[in-house]
Amino acid sequence: MAIKIVFHLFFIYFARLAKPTKSKPMKTLKLLLVCLCISSYSYATISPEEKNALITLFNATNGEQWNISWYLDQPVDNWHGVKIKDQKVIEINLNFNNLNGQLPEEIGNLIYLKKINLGFNKLSGTLPASIQNLTELESLELFSNNFEGPIPVEIGALKKLESLKLYNNQFSGELPVELMELTSLKELLLGSNLFIGQIPTEIQALTKLQKLSLMNNQMEGEIPAELAQLTDLEELLLSTNKFTGDIPLEFVNLKKLNSIMVSNNQLSHEYANISGKNPEVLMAIQKETAAANPPVENTIEEE
16 A cells, blocks of 8 residues: 555656656656665565575465465565565465465574464474574464474474464374463463373463363373463363363362363363353362361350
8 A cells, every 4th residue: 555655656746747847857867766766665575585485385385276376476565465564574374275285494484473374274294393483473373284293392482472273283292391481372272183191280381371272182180280370261171181180179269261171081070061151160169169178167165
């Protein structure tokens, strides 16, 4: 839009210059300078490293078969799903676009990215370790693909990450402790994968977390009481795993929790999946807590 306005002003200026005047050569020179400035502004581009990274992504994911492809001979700011600010690529949004292949290591050269959304595609393979270079990243959405392997420990470098959505893939292995270093996280959605092991107690460090989903995996062990320290938690989805024991009594401290799913585990009690204010599960825990800690009655000793 800004470029169109500049060109509009340019044509007005050109029309005025076109009028016969005694100093036409000087004005013609001015016109050429204006043309050069506008041309330079209009085709201002990103760094060669970033452009090469985008082209590599295009080639690695069968770009010619995308639903909306890129015309590589056009300016990058015309490429679908690519957002540029101050001559830097800050966002890639290519969800539902038939990407088929693996993420190249070169993705790590897009160091100014704040958001990646590649959900609902056919991407496979493992996450490249080079994602550790994307230290400006705030949102990483790779849900509903065919990614596999463990979450790379290098993900711990993404300190600004607020949303991590990896659900509905084939990720496996244990959750890396480095994941618990992402203290800006508000959403951690890892459901419908092949994760094993226990929920790390270090998860208590994610104090800004609002949504946590580990449902439909193969995780085990007891649900850690440390989750109760995530007092901003609104949604907790742990169903369809192999968790044992019971829901920690400390969960009564989760005052903002309005949705909890813990069914289809190996817990001591079977709980329904509950949504809404004051979930029944928490109310049951409150009753359990009250029963375990009856009020002390004052007694008067008779002489």
